[in-house]
Amino acid sequence: MAVAARDPVRAAAFADHHGIEHVLAQYVDVLHAADIDAIYIALPTSLHFDWSKQALQSGKHVLCEKPVSMQASEVEELIALRDHTGKLCAEAFMVAHHPQWSYVRDNEDPSALKNDRALGGGGVRDIGVYPVVTTRLATGLEPHCVHATVEIDPRFGTDRFASARIAFPGFDLRFYCATQLARRQQMTFHGTRGWLALDAPFNPGVYGQADVHLRTDERASIETKTFDGFDQYQLMVEDFAEVVLGKRPTPRFTLENSLGNQRVIDQILR
Numbered sequence: 001m002a003v004a005a006r007d008p009v010r011a012a013a014f015a016d017h018h019g020i021e022h023v024l025a026q027y028v029d030v031l032h033a034a035d036i037d038a039i040y041i042a043l044p045t046s047l048h049f050d051w052s053k054q055a056l057q058s059g060k061h062v063l064c065e066k067p068v069s070m071q072a073s074e075v076e077e078l079i080a081l082r083d084h085t086g087k088l089c090a091e092a093f094m095v096a097h098h099p100q101w102s103y104v105r106d107n108e109d110p111s112a113l114k115n116d117r118a119l120g121g122g123g124v125r126d127i128g129v130y131p132v133v134t135t136r137l138a139t140g141l142e143p144h145c146v147h148a149t150v151e152i153d154p155r156f157g158t159d160r161f162a163s164a165r166i167a168f169p170g171f172d173l174r175f176y177c178a179t180q181l182a183r184r185q186q187m188t189f190h191g192t193r194g195w196l197a198l199d200a201p202f203n204p205g206v207y208g209q210a211d212v213h214l215r216t217d218e219r220a221s222i223e224t225k226t227f228d229g230f231d232q233y234q235l236m237v238e239d240f241a242e243v244v245l246g247k248r249p250t251p252r253f254t255l256e257n258s259l260g261n262q263r264v265i266d267q268i269l270r
Helices: 008-019 027-032 045-057 072-083 101-105 121-137 232-244 253-270
Strands: 002-004 023-026 039-041 062-063 089-092 145-152 159-168 171-178 187-190 194-198 212-217 223-227
Touching: 002 008, 002 089, 008 023, 023 027, 023 045, 027 045, 039 045, 039 232, 045 062, 045 072, 045 101, 062 232, 072 089, 072 253, 089 212, 089 232, 089 253, 101 121, 101 212, 121 159, 121 187, 121 253, 145 253, 159 253
Parallel strands: 002 023, 039 062, 062 089
Antiparallel strands: 145 159, 159 171, 187 194, 194 212, 212 223
16 A cells, blocks of 8 residues: 655655555654554664554554564563454564475675664674574464574674574573674474485575475484465565454464564673
């Protein structure tokens, strides 16, 4: 229906490319538009909570980019506001919608978001959320202990490298994430009788195709299952819309799930 942006030229080009009818000069204009039912927020991290809150208070459904807030207490406030207004509020964790996870049950630019502390930059909030959320999605379990080492970039004050060990019931999650290393994605679940690995766990199509490799003690060969033709961003938006339109009771990824993830991120950074 409409797009609002700080740069009217870029906004007009975006609207023209996607067939969007209106270009609005101010974000607040979207909140006041009577014919807009739902809002997607893609602002810098530090602005997510405030604009999600304003949108809910304005009677709009909200799909907000991850992370939906900077700390768990803010997610709790959004949950309360969601329940009070009766409007859907969800965090845009696209990985929760890619079927490979159902199957599993670099630069130093000072102006870049990842290097801007005031805008919620850093690797843990931008990248570290993914191994945490996908482990929780795949296992259905919550961690009970977090150990982390975080290296801060003295130029920007943001975390440029983090190494975490997170204890779940019966297993550990160990990962590292960084903003200044060559880009790579891989995730492996290593069990007592086999292992399962994903080549492009978070951004299929960018880091490779969505291949899930499985090897067990019962088999000498590796079984590979490929998930082609899925757009996890489109699946996420369709899931959100179905809830808004009353076709489903709850989204695949709820704010309660966001709260669980944010608590882990808070502990890593603490």
